[in-house]
Amino acid sequence: MARPYWSGSIQISLVSFAVKFFVATEYKSEIRFHQISRSTGERVRHQKVLQSAVDNPAGQAEDLDETPAAAPTVEKNDIVKGYEYAKGQYVQIEPSEIANLRVPSKHSIAIEQFVDESDIDPSFFEKPYFVTPDGDAQAEAFAVVRTALQKEKKVGIGKIAFAGREHVVAIAPNDDDQHPGMMAFTLRYSAELRKPMEYFGDLKPVEIDEDQLDLAEQLIKRKSGKFDPSKYKDGYEVALRELVDAKVNHQPIPQDEPAPKRAKVINLMDALRSSLAAKAANEADEAPEEVPIPKKAAKSEKKADARPGPTLVASAKKAAAIKPAKAAAPRRKSA
Numbered sequence: 001m002a003r004p005y006w007s008g009s010i011q012i013s014l015v016s017f018a019v020k021f022f023v024a025t026e027y028k029s030e031i032r033f034h035q036i037s038r039s040t041g042e043r044v045r046h047q048k049v050l051q052s053a054v055d056n057p058a059g060q061a062e063d064l065d066e067t068p069a070a071a072p073t074v075e076k077n078d079i080v081k082g083y084e085y086a087k088g089q090y091v092q093i094e095p096s097e098i099a100n101l102r103v104p105s106k107h108s109i110a111i112e113q114f115v116d117e118s119d120i121d122p123s124f125f126e127k128p129y130f131v132t133p134d135g136d137a138q139a140e141a142f143a144v145v146r147t148a149l150q151k152e153k154k155v156g157i158g159k160i161a162f163a164g165r166e167h168v169v170a171i172a173p174n175d176d177d178q179h180p181g182m183m184a185f186t187l188r189y190s191a192e193l194r195k196p197m198e199y200f201g202d203l204k205p206v207e208i209d210e211d212q213l214d215l216a217e218q219l220i221k222r223k224s225g226k227f228d229p230s231k232y233k234d235g236y237e238v239a240l241r242e243l244v245d246a247k248v249n250h251q252p253i254p255q256d257e258p259a260p261k262r263a264k265v266i267n268l269m270d271a272l273r274s275s276l277a278a279k280a281a282n283e284a285d286e287a288p289e290e291v292p293i294p295k296k297a298a299k300s301e302k303k304a305d306a307r308p309g310p311t312l313v314a315s316a317k318k319a320a321a322i323k324p325a326k327a328a329a330p331r332r333k334s335a
Contacts (some may be wrong), residue, residue: 018134
């Protein structure tokens with residue numbers, strides 16, 4: 001098992017138990033690029049040098065044809081953090097001083113409240129972690145709290161300090177009762193999220209046509225299903241691999257294909273009905289049948305025909321040929 005990213009305790013009132021956090025994500029890209037010189041093909045290295053060596057290079061030649069002496073590099077153990085409190089004036093902060101900051105949440109997560117998971121806007125979720133008990137002696141309290149959270153359908157909210165800042169954290173039971181653990185999600189602060197009204201404020205209300213809404217609902221139901229993250233792959237990574245392989249093997253470089261031209265859509269109703277027909281054809285592996293329009297929809301069709309452009313169906317909701325698939329309830333994966 002990997003080393004824990006953080007070790008400490010979870011405290012709920014007078015109950016406390018030790019836990020370990022493990023990072024639940026990892027970077028999977030197999031493509032690694034280096035910076036190289038276009039003219040020589042050599043790798044370019046970055047060096048840490050003093051600002052004075054940049055402003056006034058040591059041994060700078062008066063003759064422009066001469067090459068100035070290289071600036072001396074600074075060793076890693078000679079570099080500390082510095083806060084610029086005035087122009088060009090810094091106060092040095094040693095690593096040991098940062099390590100000894102008085103932040104209680106470095107060692108313990110005090111649960112401040114319990115909330116419904118649905119109360120947390122998804123935009124606040126930042127990064128997931130696996131949470132396990134720190135040893136067999138902590139397993140009982142861990143299991144009791146996990147089961148209580150699961151039965152009450154609640155998430156514990158507290159604060160945790162690591163990686164140079166204090167985070168709001170949500171603690172929740174995982175979904176697998178065969179492997180009963182918990183998940184932790186660091187949350188963004190509200191001040192880190194931009195105000196929605198800056199972007200949505202100019203959007204004007206739109207009158208919704210009921211027939212178009214019926215078709216849109218049908219389309220959503222037909223394409224609904226349980227989320228399976230394993231179905232999705234990084235297409236950018238695949239394309240990069242094809243490019244690298246082509247260059248290594250001196251083969252033609254794959255070229256981006258132009259976006260296909262979209263067929264001219266006469267109106268939204270036509271586009272929605274065509275989408276439904278295409279979906280039905282894929283499911284049945286045969287050409288879509290014409291959707292019959294019930295007699296009750298005749299008045300709606302006449303009303304729709306009065307609008308610009310042809311309307312092909314009045315109400316797909318009432319059309320017998322369209323049978324919506326059962327939609328699965330959306331659910332956020334914990335890992």
